[in-house]
Amino acid sequence: MLRLRWWQKGMVGVSLGVLAFLYLPIVILVMFSFNDSKVTSFPLAGFTLHWYEAFLANGQMLRALANSLWVALFATALSVVIGVTAALALDRYDFPGKRLFQNVILLPLSLPGIVTGIAMLNFYKQIGIPQSLTAVVIGHATALLGVVVSQVMARLAKINRRQFEASADLGATPFETFRNVTLPGIRSAILGSALLCFTLSFDEIPVTYFLTGREVTLPIYIYSTLRRGITPEINAIGTVIVAVSFVLIVLSVTLLRDRDQS
Amino acid sequence: MNLTRRTFPGFAALFSLPLFWVLLLMVVPYAIMISVGFWSRQFPLFYPDFQFGNYAQIAADPQYTTVILRTLKIAASVTLCSLLLGYPLAYFLVFTVRSRALRNLLYMSVIVPLWVSYLLRAYTWKIILGTDGALNSLLVSTGIVSAPLDIFLYNQTAMVVTLVYIFVPFMVMPLFAVLDNIPRRLIEASEDLGVGPFMTFWKVIFPLSLGGVVAGATMTFCLSFGDFVAPVLVGGPDGTMVANLLQTQFGAALNWPLGSALATLVLALVLILLQLSSRLDRAGRVDLS
Amino acid sequence: MTSNPIVTLAGVAKRYGAFLALQETDLAIAEGEFVTLLGPSGCGKTTTLRLIGGFEQASAGRIAIAGQDVTDSPPYRRPVNTVFQDYALFPHMSVAENIGYGLSVKSGRVAKAERDRRVADALAMVGLEGKAGMRPGALSGGQRQRVAMARAIVRRPRVLLLDEPLSALDVKLREGMQVELKRLHRELGITFLMVTHDQNEALALSDRIVVMREGRIAQVGSPTDLYDRPASPYVADFIGGANLADAEALGGGAFRLAGGQVLHSRRGEAARFAAGRHASLGLRAEHLHVTAAGPENTLACTVMERLFHGDRLRVELMPEGVARPIFAELPRTTVPAELAPGDRVTIGIDPADVLVFEAEGGR
Numbered sequence: 025m026l027r028l029r030w031w032q033k034g035m036v037g038v039s040l041g042v043l044a045f046l047y048l049p050i051v052i053l054v055m056f057s058f059n060d061s062k063v064t065s066f067p068l069a070g071f072t073l074h075w076y077e078a079f080l081a082n083g084q085m086l087r088a089l090a091n092s093l094w095v096a097l098f099a100t101a102l103s104v105v106i107g108v109t110a111a112l113a114l115d116r117y118d119f120p121g122k123r124l125f126q127n128v129i130l131l132p133l134s135l136p137g138i139v140t141g142i143a144m145l146n147f148y149k150q151i152g153i154p155q156s157l158t159a160v161v162i163g164h165a166t167a168l169l170g171v172v173v174s175q176v177m178a179r180l181a182k183i184n185r186r187q188f189e190a191s192a193d194l195g196a197t198p199f200e201t202f203r204n205v206t207l208p209g210i211r212s213a214i215l216g217s218a219l220l221c222f223t224l225s226f227d228e229i230p231v232t233y234f235l236t237g238r239e240v241t242l243p244i245y246i247y248s249t250l251r252r253g254i255t256p257e258i259n260a261i262g263t264v265i266v267a268v269s270f271v272l273i274v275l276s277v278t279l280l281r282d283r284d285q286s
Numbered sequence: 287m288n289l290t291r292r293t294f295p296g297f298a299a300l301f302s303l304p305l306f307w308v309l310l311l312m313v314v315p316y317a318i319m320i321s322v323g324f325w326s327r328q329f330p331l332f333y334p335d336f337q338f339g340n341y342a343q344i345a346a347d348p349q350y351t352t353v354i355l356r357t358l359k360i361a362a363s364v365t366l367c368s369l370l371l372g373y374p375l376a377y378f379l380v381f382t383v384r385s386r387a388l389r390n391l392l393y394m395s396v397i398v399p400l401w402v403s404y405l406l407r408a409y410t411w412k413i414i415l416g417t418d419g420a421l422n423s424l425l426v427s428t429g430i431v432s433a434p435l436d437i438f439l440y441n442q443t444a445m446v447v448t449l450v451y452i453f454v455p456f457m458v459m460p461l462f463a464v465l466d467n468i469p470r471r472l473i474e475a476s477e478d479l480g481v482g483p484f485m486t487f488w489k490v491i492f493p494l495s496l497g498g499v500v501a502g503a504t505m506t507f508c509l510s511f512g513d514f515v516a517p518v519l520v521g522g523p524d525g526t527m528v529a530n531l532l533q534t535q536f537g538a539a540l541n542w543p544l545g546s547a548l549a550t551l552v553l554a555l556v557l558i559l560l561q562l563s564s565r566l567d568r569a570g571r572v573d574l575s
Numbered sequence: 576m577t578s579n580p581i582v583t584l585a586g587v588a589k590r591y592g593a594f595l596a597l598q599e600t601d602l603a604i605a606e607g608e609f610v611t612l613l614g615p616s617g618c619g620k621t622t623t624l625r626l627i628g629g630f631e632q633a634s635a636g637r638i639a640i641a642g643q644d645v646t647d648s649p650p651y652r653r654p655v656n657t658v659f660q661d662y663a664l665f666p667h668m669s670v671a672e673n674i675g676y677g678l679s680v681k682s683g684r685v686a687k688a689e690r691d692r693r694v695a696d697a698l699a700m701v702g703l704e705g706k707a708g709m710r711p712g713a714l715s716g717g718q719r720q721r722v723a724m725a726r727a728i729v730r731r732p733r734v735l736l737l738d739e740p741l742s743a744l745d746v747k748l749r750e751g752m753q754v755e756l757k758r759l760h761r762e763l764g765i766t767f768l769m770v771t772h773d774q775n776e777a778l779a780l781s782d783r784i785v786v787m788r789e790g791r792i793a794q795v796g797s798p799t800d801l802y803d804r805p806a807s808p809y810v811a812d813f814i815g816g817a818n819l820a821d822a823e824a825l826g827g828g829a830f831r832l833a834g835g836q837v838l839h840s841r842r843g844e845a846a847r848f849a850a851g852r853h854a855s856l857g858l859r860a861e862h863l864h865v866t867a868a869g870p871e872n873t874l875a876c877t878v879m880e881r882l883f884h885g886d887r888l889r890v891e892l893m894p895e896g897v898a899r900p901i902f903a904e905l906p907r908t909t910v911p912a913e914l915a916p917g918d919r920v921t922i923g924i925d926p927a928d929v930l931v932f933e934a935e936g937g938r
Contacts, residue, residue, distance in 0.1 A: 031484060032382065039378035042454060043392070046399050049410035050449065056413065064413040065423030110304035117297045118288050125305075128312060134505060135556050136512015138529045139319075142536060142549045147321055166311045169304075186663035189630050192650040193657045193679035195730065196294065204676070208667045220401075227403045229515060230529075234492045234536065243405050250409060250519060252330035254435050259413075263404045270404040274394070292632060292647070 050266060057259035064259070075260035082257060089244035089261075095157055095241055096225040099164035103221050104214060106165070107172025112206070114173070115180040130174065133189040137230030140167055145234040155237040164225045164237045171224065172217045179213035180206075216279045223272050308472035316553070332543050350531065350548070352397050357527040360442060361511040364449040371450065372457030372502065377491075379458075380465040393462060400455040408515050411448040415439040422491065440522035448516045453509070457502040464498030465491070467470055500513035502561040508556045528552060581606040581733055581766050582627060589622050589637030596622045598790045599635060606733075609760050609767045611777040613813070614787035621738060621769045623787075627768065628657050628736050641733050651682060656732040660739045662723040670722050671707035674698065677730040697725035700759065717748050721755075728763060737769040741776065753779055774814055778802075786810050808855050808932045817857040818901035820894075821934060824848035830856055830931070832874075834896010839872055840929035848931065857930030860889070861904040863903035865910060866923035874922045877903075878914060890914075892922060 054066045077086055091179050114126060132140045145155070146161045183206070185210035191201040229243045236244055242265075244259060326335040344350045365503055366368065383389040399407065414420045414439035422434035423506065438444060468491060476486040514529030521527070533543030581605040589597040597619040612620035625631045627638060629650035637646045645653050656677070664673050671694050677683045678690040685693070698704050701721040711719055720740060727735055730787055740756070741749045757780055760767050770779055771865050777784050779796045786793045786801065786809075794806045798814075805811035808819050822830035822838070828845040831837050837854060848854055865875060876892035888910050893900045903922060914920065 035378055036382060038371070038374040039382075042375045043396065045371075045451070046396065046454065049407065049414060050399065050402065052414060053406065053410050056420070063418040064416075064420055065418050066420060066427050067423070082400045106304050106307050106620040110299060110308075113297065113301040113304065115299070116287065117293070119297070125308070128308060131316075132312070133510050134560060136509060136529060136552060138512050138514055138532055139549045139552050139556075142314075142532060142545065143315035143319040144311075145536065146319050146542070146546060147311075150318060166307070169308070169312075184661070184663060186659045186661060187665060189628075189650065190665075190726075191656070191676070192630075193628060193655075194680065194726065195651045195674075195682040196680040197651055197682070200680050202347055204680075205665060223401050227401075227405070227829055230512075233533075243403065245310065246405055246409075247515070247518075250412070254413065258409065262403070262409065265403050265406060270398055273398050273401045288634070 025200065042220065053259055054263045056256070059256075059259075059265040062256060064254075064256070075256045076264075079257040079260045085242070085245060085257070085261065087244045088240050091157060091239055092226050092242040095160050096162065096222045098161045099168065099225045100218050100221040102161065102165035103168045103172050104218050107169050107217070108176055108210070108214060110169065111173045111176035111180060111210075112202075115177055126173075130170040133170045136226070137167070138233075141231040141234035144231065148235070155235055157236070157239050157241075159235040159237075160232050163231045164228060166223045167228075167231055168224060171221055172214075175213045175220075176210050178211050183209045210247035212279050219272055219275055219279070223269060227269075320545050320553070322543055322549045323550045324473055325546070326545035327541055327543050330568055332541075340544045341551075343544060344548060344551070352405070352559050354528055354551075355530055356442075356524075357511055357529075360446060360449070360527065361507050363446050364453060364510040365507045367450045368445065368453045368457045369499065369503060372454045373461055373499075374463055375454075376458050376461035376498075379462055381491075385501050393458075394453050400459075404452060405515060407452055408448050410517050411444065411451065412439070413521050415444055424521050428539065442521070444520040444522075445516045445525055445527075448511060448520050449510045452516075453506045456506055456509070460501040460505075462498075462500040464495050464501075468494050495571055500566050500570075502564050504559055508559055511555070512552060538543075579606045580604060581641055582768070583639045584623070584627075584639070585637045586637075587623075587626060587633050587638060589619075589626060589631060595790055597626070600792060602785065602792065602795070604766060604768060606735075606766055607764060608782045609757075609780055610769070610783050610785060611781040612768070612770045612785045612787060613774060613777040615772055616795075617789070618787040620772075620785075620787050620789040622790075624657075624736050624738055624768065624770045627734075628655055629653050645810070651680075654732055655734040655735040655736055656727040656730055656866045657738065658720075658723045658727045658740045658889075660742060660849070662711075662719045662743075664719060664722055664726075666711055668710075669704070669707065670698075670709050670711065670714070673711065673728045674723055674729055676726065681820060683730050693729055694725075697729045700728070700762070701725045701755075716744055717752070720744065720752065728759075728765075732765065734766045734768060735763075737767060738859040739770055739772070742773075744769070749776075756780060778814070784814070786813060805857070807892065808935060809932055811857040811859075811932070815859060815861075816902075817859045817930065818856065820856045820897060820899070820901070822854050822856050824850055824852040824854050826850035830854055830929075832856070832894065832897055834894065835873055836894060836896060838874070838924070838929055841926040842929065842931060842933050845929070845931045846929070853934035855932045855934045857932065858901060858924055859928065860902045860904040862924050862928040863901075863922050864924070865905060866921055868921045869923075872924050872926055872929070874924075876920055876922050878918045878920055880915050880916060881910075882916065894921070894922075 052064075055068070057075055058071050058073070059068050060074065061069040110129065114122065141163070144159070144166075148155070148159050187205050188201055191205045192198070196204060227243060228241075229247060232241055232244055233247075239247070242261075246261070249255065249258065289297055295563055323340055324336045325332050326339065327383055373445075379389055379392055379396075383392060412419070415435050416422070417434040417439070419439070421438060425431045426434060435477070473486055476490045477483070481489065512529050513527065514533055517525045517527045517530050532545055532548055535541045535548065581715060582602070582604040584602040586599045586601065587597065588599045593765055596926065600623070602623075612623055614620050622631065626633055627640070629648060633646060637644055639645065641654055645740050657688065665676065668676070675690050675694045678685050678693065694707070695704075701724050703718060703721050703725065706714065706718065711722065714722065720743070724740070741752050747825060753776060756767075769780070781798060783795060783797055784801055785795045788809055794801060794810045796804075801810060801814045805814060808817070811817040812819060819831055822832045825831055825837070826849060828840050829837055830840065830848070840856070868875070874894045876894045879891040879893055881891075882889040885905070886907055888905050888907055890903050890905055890910070891900050892903055
């Protein structure tokens, strides 16, 4: 029923190959996390949960994990509050410099994170904020603003303007209109972008690298460990992170797809 | 709505916080970084100044210029390979897969790895390509080679492979969006006029997809240019990229002015690319409605 | 003339940058009236409505509603409610929640029992009982229109603003809704201010019509006023349609058209035209009739086209010597069956029906 030319068949082949290429390393990671061997070689040496036990017993790693969770939580909260406010202002008003402002907010997302990290380190040193998890939270929140603003603005643009007018016409104050009409409308965008922020913050390396002090986040911990050599515990925690990321991203995409259209 | 005397208070109430935050914590840091690039250094301290010595040093020292050129080369390779792998995949998803549900599922499965820890995804290539890694052990145990090869890891090819692996989904996203946006009737019209599928692709589909190509390529180039994880994990002694130089300048070498100057160069490069890309995008923008 | 003005505009103007959407305008609307703002797109009628509703801020002038100056008041503090052109229903709320919205915000809050009762009343009034729990997305266009109406009346506003409420409906539905609107107006007893570009709708529903053109009011009056005594060629043509012909006054109510034919007008304004003055004559299509050649008010014409309109024929005619054709609506019985394009025919019109206006520069 579907006649494919030879070059289209080639395309199908390449596509499936690329898909396999994308998932193969992850599959290998998961496989070796259960493998009873210190080295990641074939043939497989037998099933074990040893590495998972090891990572659960690794106090430093667990501490780094907890730090990552806290940082991601606070950074996301900050980003959402500031980002939603900015999106509302940008959607509602026209003002000189609006375009520039939008571009600046999006800058950290296309710049190599290392530049943003350096800039922030420079700045914090000038104003006396020490390298610490607080610095990391502020750094993440700032860098991730663009995620929230772009998602929420996109969703806001789809809301019929007349609904705000209708709400005001029916006696609602601007705050009531925000609570009753705007907020329900952008709820999915807020949740989706929050999940995205959380995941990005959790995984962030370049900015974090420059801003952490003695307390580190999980990626930084793994990174330093890797520089010293591979321990198979990394495979275990890697698998766990992969699993959780999968769940979070699927959640985020499902939430970002809107059910009601205005 | 435009700002008038009546609407300004509402605007100010809403916009003050984001404006203050962005100015203080985004604009100022970048500005400071740029200005520190002009500072002087007298080991081990540095002090405010306005001189181009740092930039002169970067331009003159072959150490720096080699690394910069190498980084450009690698970023370009990564972009090209990602494009060559990503475009067929996007095309396949949009045009060959008929069922909407299957297409969304496959698209998601391409995007999901993007958000799995970037560090881990780079790391997996370390365990695959190493001398006691998966690939070598597979080759040895199946008898294809007699001893593990050390050509796979710790070189520029390994870095390119790793970065391509990370950035292919980055490429697929805008390509998918732009290809999906092409109205089917354009393709039908082309075939109706007697043009076969290949020429239709070349003369209709590909030109209309260039916006996505530019977007994805810009993103991929800028981000792989500034990467420092891949060189550390899978790069060899000749694998140092600009980002690693920055690491050193802010780490052991403690030469913040030089590091800032280098970072400013990266910033400038990325800004120029973004501008070029948006200009290309606007010039080629076609109204498909 | 309006004894109890509920809405007054005094010198109200609206400017968007360099563009003047509404020139300095005065308007008074009496309580309980059904007033329509009528005109083509861009004439300023929607701007006027939005200024009264509070969605735009006037560049000049004062607006008063129910005796209070509301020029600087936001919409939520004005005793008016609006039915929007695309209904603007809240998609995430049910029909009942939409209707009850105005009663759930602080400025209109009532006890839940009271609110439920009034929502039910409003639903009954627009004929949507049983749809309370549904979402707007599940309703038809006509049903959504009624929800928008119910939502706007539940707060018992002094004035109801309607922004082209029926334009999104198809013809059959629209005619039915027109009757509904009239009924609602009578039952509620409040002032209705409606915007439309459809003159038939305006004629059918309004107590008074405000005909607008390019940001200015052209004429205000009852439908009969506007039809019988239009103040300008624009209004004559907009309300009821009229053929317009340039003519030169001969004095005594006689006017000579291009090409030499003469028409007499017995209307009051015709007498004011001294010989030599330029005029524009308005001849309504329905006032023209086939007649025998005779002395008074006849035009010799050539038939250009004939179009079937049920019991009438719409005939395009070229009067001798005149450059532009005119249209006549003739009862089928009065037209010879074999009348065909190219035939010559004599058309007559009662002198009392010949409208006379100052010749306008353009049209």
